[in-house]
Structures are given as C-alpha cells and as structure tokens.
Amino acid sequence: MERGYRKRKTNRQIPEDEVITLENVTKSYSTGAPALNGVTLHIKRGEFVFIVGDSGSGKSTLIKLLLRELVPTDGEITVLGYNLKRIKHSKIPKFRRNLGIVFQDFRLLKDRNVYENVAFAQRIVQTPTREIKRNVPSILATVNLAGKYKNKINQLSGGEQQRVALARALVNKPAILLADEPTGNLDPNNSWEIMKLMETINENGTTVIVVTHNREIVNAMKKRVITMKKGVIIEDEEEGMYIDED
Amino acid sequence: MRINSFFYTIGQGFKNLGRNKWYTLASIATITACLFLFGLFYAIITNFQNVVKTAEEGVSVTVFFNEGTSEDEILAVKSDLEKRTEVREIQYVSADEAWEGFKEEYLGEYADGFTENPLADSANLQIYLNDVSMQPALVTYIESISSVREVNRSEVTATTLSGLNLLIAYVSAGIILVLLLVSVFLISNTVTMGISVRKDEINIMKYIGATDFFVRAPFVVEGILIGLIGSAIPLVIIYFVYTHVITYVVSRFTMLSSLLNFLPVETVFHNLIPISLLIGIGIGFFGSFITVRKHLHV
Numbered sequence: 439m440e441r442g443y444r445k446r447k448t449n450r451q452i453p454e455d456e457v458i459t460l461e462n463v464t465k466s467y468s469t470g471a472p473a474l475n476g477v478t479l480h481i482k483r484g485e486f487v488f489i490v491g492d493s494g495s496g497k498s499t500l501i502k503l504l505l506r507e508l509v510p511t512d513g514e515i516t517v518l519g520y521n522l523k524r525i526k527h528s529k530i531p532k533f534r535r536n537l538g539i540v541f542q543d544f545r546l547l548k549d550r551n552v553y554e555n556v557a558f559a560q561r562i563v564q565t566p567t568r569e570i571k572r573n574v575p576s577i578l579a580t581v582n583l584a585g586k587y588k589n590k591i592n593q594l595s596g597g598e599q600q601r602v603a604l605a606r607a608l609v610n611k612p613a614i615l616l617a618d619e620p621t622g623n624l625d626p627n628n629s630w631e632i633m634k635l636m637e638t639i640n641e642n643g644t645t646v647i648v649v650t651h652n653r654e655i656v657n658a659m660k661k662r663v664i665t666m667k668k669g670v671i672i673e674d675e676e677e678g679m680y681i682d683e684d
Numbered sequence: 685m686r687i688n689s690f691f692y693t694i695g696q697g698f699k700n701l702g703r704n705k706w707y708t709l710a711s712i713a714t715i716t717a718c719l720f721l722f723g724l725f726y727a728i729i730t731n732f733q734n735v736v737k738t739a740e741e742g743v744s745v746t747v748f749f750n751e752g753t754s755e756d757e758i759l760a761v762k763s764d765l766e767k768r769t770e771v772r773e774i775q776y777v778s779a780d781e782a783w784e785g786f787k788e789e790y791l792g793e794y795a796d797g798f799t800e801n802p803l804a805d806s807a808n809l810q811i812y813l814n815d816v817s818m819q820p821a822l823v824t825y826i827e828s829i830s831s832v833r834e835v836n837r838s839e840v841t842a843t844t845l846s847g848l849n850l851l852i853a854y855v856s857a858g859i860i861l862v863l864l865l866v867s868v869f870l871i872s873n874t875v876t877m878g879i880s881v882r883k884d885e886i887n888i889m890k891y892i893g894a895t896d897f898f899v900r901a902p903f904v905v906e907g908i909l910i911g912l913i914g915s916a917i918p919l920v921i922i923y924f925v926y927t928h929v930i931t932y933v934v935s936r937f938t939m940l941s942s943l944l945n946f947l948p949v950e951t952v953f954h955n956l957i958p959i960s961l962l963i964g965i966g967i968g969f970f971g972s973f974i975t976v977r978k979h980l981h982v
Contacts (some may be wrong), residue, residue: 505891507891507982527981528895531890531893531894531895531896531898532893533893534890534891534892534893535892535893537893539891539892545884545887545888545891546888547885547888549703549704550703558889558892559892559893561689561692562889562892562893562894562895562898563893564689566688567688606892610893
C-alpha cells in the first residue's frame with residue numbers, strides 16, 4: 439500500500455490512516471431511485487463503525503460496493519489504496535484477501551467440517567499446510583470453538599456457525615472486518631457474544647464495520663454510528679445512537 | 685501457484701465426487717446411458733458397413749483378351765491397370781487355370797474326353813475394386829485397350845451395393861449426429877444443473893478472495909472425472925455385450941455367421957474408445973468450465 443498521501447481525482451488527499459474513502463458515490467440500478475445517492479464517507483484504520491438504517495436505506499448496496507461486488511455508477515471508492523472503480527477483475531481476489539466478511543446467513547461450506555471451513559480461507563491465500571495447522575486451531579480457540587473443529591456445520595447452533603464464519607474471516611488477519619447483519623439470525627446471548635468478539639478483534643487493530651438493525655447492541659456499545667436513509671447518510675456520530683426515525 | 689495449492693485443488697476435485705454423491709451419480713448415469721446408446725449404434729453401424737464392404741470386395745470385373753494375345757501382353761496390361769486408384773487387386777488366370785476351374789466346377793469326370801484346352805483364348809484378368817462405384821470408369825478405360833475382347837461385370841450388383849453403401853453412410857451419420865447432439869445436450873445440462881445448485885459455494889469462495897482458477901479447478905477436475913467414469917462404464921458394458929452377442933449369434937445361427945462377417949471387438953473399439961472418452965471427458969471439462977464461469981463474476 440502507498441505511504442503518506444495519495445492523489446485522487448477529486449484532489450482530496452487521502453490520509454495514510456484512512457482505510458475506506460467514498461467520495462460522492464452514487465449507485466443506480468436500472469429501475470427506481472438510486473440505492474446510494476452522492477455518499478461521502480471516510481473511515482480510519484482501527485475504527486469500529488455501525489451502519490444502521492431501515493430496509494432500502496442503501497446499507498447492503500454500500501457493503502456490496504465495499505466488497506467490489508458492485509461498481510459505483512458515479513463517484514470514487516478507495517479501500518486500502520485500491521480504487522474499486524478501476525480495479526482489474528484479476529486483482530479483485532487479492533484485494534478481497536484484505537477483508538474479512540461475515541454474513542447474516544453465515545455462508546459456510548456445509549459439506550465440510552469446522553476446521554476445513556476455516557482452513558479453506560488459508561488455502562485460498564496459499565498458506566503452507568504447516569502454518570494452516572498452526573493458525574486454524576489458534577483462531578478457533580479465539581472464537582471458543584477449539585473443541586468442535588471436527589464437527590460438521592449442521593451439527594452447530596446458529597451462534598456457533600457465526601463464530602466459525604468469524605474465525606474464517608479473521609484467520610488471514612484482515613485489515614478490515616465487514617459484517618452484514620451478523621446477529622440477524624442469533625438470539626440475544628449469541629448476538630452479544632459475537633459483538634464482544636468483534637470488539638476484541640477491533641481492540642487488536644482491525645477496522646470493524648457492522649451493518650445491523652440491532653438497536654440494543656448499537657446503543658450499548660457506544661461506537662461510531664452512521665445512519666442511512668433512502669440512499670444517503672443522514673447522520674454520522676462518534677459514540678452515536680440508533681434512533682428510530684419514525 | 686504453490687505446488688501444494690495445485691495438488692489441493694486437484695484433491696478437492698476428487699473429494700467433491702464424494703461430497704456431492706447424488707449429483708455425481710446422476711451425471712455418471714446420464715453420461716453412461718448416452719454413451720452406451722451411442723456405442724451400441726456405433727457397433728451396429730460399423731458392422732453393417734463391414735457387411736456391405738465385404739460384399740463389395742467380392743464384386744469383380746473379368747477382362748478377356750483377343751485371340752492370339754500373349755501372356756506377356758496380358759501381364760503388361762495387368763501391371764498398367766494395377767497403377768489405377770480404382771484397383772485393389774488383380775489376379776491373372778491363365779487359359780490352363782481357366783480350363784481347370786471350369787472342369788472342376790462343371791464337368792468333373794466327363795472332362796476326360798477333351799484332349800486340348802477348349803478355353804485356349806480364355807486367359808483373363810480378375811479385377812477387384814477399392815470402391816464399386818468406380819466400376820463404370822474403370823470398365824470404360826479397359827474397353828479402350830485394343831487387345832481387350834470382352835469385359836464381364838455385374839452392373840446391377842455394383843449399383844445396388846454402391847447405393848446401399850451411400851445410404852448406410854448417410855443414415856449412420858444422421859443417427860450418430862442425433863445421438864451425439866442428444867448426449868451433449870443431456871450431459872451438459874446435468875453438469876450445468878449440478879454446478880448451478882452449488883453457486884453459493886462459488887460465491888463464498890469468491891468473497892473470501894479465491895482466484896478464478898482456484899474456484900474453477902476443483903469443478904473442472906470433478907467434471908473430467910465424471911466424464912471419464914461415465915464414458916468408461918458404457919465401454920466396458922458394450923465390450924462384454926458385444927463379445928457375448930457375437931459368440932451367441934455365431935454359435936446359434938451358423939447360417940448367419942457364414943453370411944455375416946462380424947468385426948472383432950478390437951476393431952470396433954479402435955475408434956469407439958477415443959470417441960467415447962473424448963465426448964465424456966470433453967463435455968465434463970467444457971461443461972464445468974463454462975458453467976463455473978457464469979458464477980465467477982461476484
């Protein structure tokens with residue numbers, strides 16, 4: 439990654455500690471109003487950010503843009519120095535290896551056991567087998583699943599499955615952890631457990647971005663909260679609250 | 685790419701066969717069924733073609749020469765004719781051989797009354813053709829040779845065999861083409877369906893940062909293995925069915941066996957093995973390669 443300041447189209451120089459930069463980003467689909475409309479957002483290394491908002495507010499589109507699953511219609515997105523509007527298709531895998539991703543529906547490989555699911559992420563980045571055998575048990579211990587490494591995915595509870603997903607996301611030591619409704623399918627106890635794990639991960643230096651509807655968690659954790667509505671950011675506060683717009 | 689990653693992706697292809705048992709079984713069954721039918725028709729058609737070809741090979745043109753034509757002159761014509769592309773083989777039958785043959789066939793013990801060879805001017809050339817459809821052209825050429833007295837040929841047999849050969853060629857090409865198209869369609873559909881239901885798996889790999897090669901390689905290995913197994917099974921079945929049916933027909937219907945000359949199984953399999961393997965492995969490879977590509981743009 440480049441050191442110091444980076445020149446950009448908008449002439450704004452990106453500070454070295456800024457890992458995510460969106461400048462006037464618009465994403466339109468073929469029909470209807472734009473899903474994102476002129477969004478500008480800056481996230482620094484090591485931040486813990488909640489992105490909240492009702493359905494249709496543009497949260498999921500934002501996550502997809504950050505993952506480079508979608509390309510912005512207008513504006514610029516820079517993540518960890520990669521310009522996501524201009525990145526070549528062949529460079530996308532390398533870019534994504536800097537991200538850890540956790541989904542609401544876990545998205546685990548159901549025909550493989552816990553160990554294989556986590557090791558799979560290491561295989562992709564071509565980690566030597568010897569290191570995989572050392573790293574996977576270690577990360578499984580971090581998410582309190584050391585004793586279940588041989589279990590098949592369907593033998594785990596929802597909370598355990600999400601912890602496997604979290605272990606998979608973290609095993610490659612990503613710079614940014616993106617979580618899309620990570621507690622959406624979990625009970626309150628498991629939800630808190632996942633959020634506490636994410637807080638610990640953040641304290642160790644990883645930037646964490648969580649898209650959520652869970653008002654209780656957002657309000658209790660006192661982190662930066664970005665509130666979206668109809669494709670625009672309506673509020674961005676340090677130690678913010680998730681306030682019901684209605 | 686690291687060597688262990690390469691072997692990992694290959695290994696995953698093998699493991700996927702077991703992980704997706706039902707898809708593997710369905711795909712192998714489809715390929716087996718299609719290629720079994722294809723192989724069966726291929727064996728029947730090649731045998732049929734062989735029967736006609738054998739009949740064609742028996743059709744000959746007999747050339748008789750003018751009175752007083754010497755053996756050397758006849759042999760000169762023979763060597764001249766042997767250079768022509770229509771000609772497969774020429775047998776020279778001297779006057780004495782012609783008389784011996786005639787005696788044996790028609791006269792038997794009554795031949796003792798003849799002191800001289802009555803067929804003194806019957807030395808002839810028996811010409812066998814590469815392709816009976818070329819008979820008219822060859823006959824026209826032979827008739828233009830000054831020393832030739834008469835050319836005996838069976839135009840009806842030649843025309844019938846030549847027409848039958850053409851008909852078999854068209855029908856067999858049609859049947860094989862239809863079977864091939866049906867096989868390609870069914871097999872590629874099975875492969876496509878099997879991979880499409882696993883598109884979530886592909887998405888997960890892509891989200892984690894897998895390269896297109898890393899995602900695709902296990903599916904392609906899996907496709908090739910399914911194609912290989914799916915084409916090997918019908919070959920084994922056809923091998924046993926073919927050898928047993930021929931043995932049965934030859935032993936049970938002796939009259940048929942004298943009429944029909946069945947091809948040995950090795951001859952049929954000489955082409956059938958590469959064709960079947962090419963179809964099975966080819967569709968397995970391209971089917972999985974193309975289908976996975978559809979889901980790679982995540």
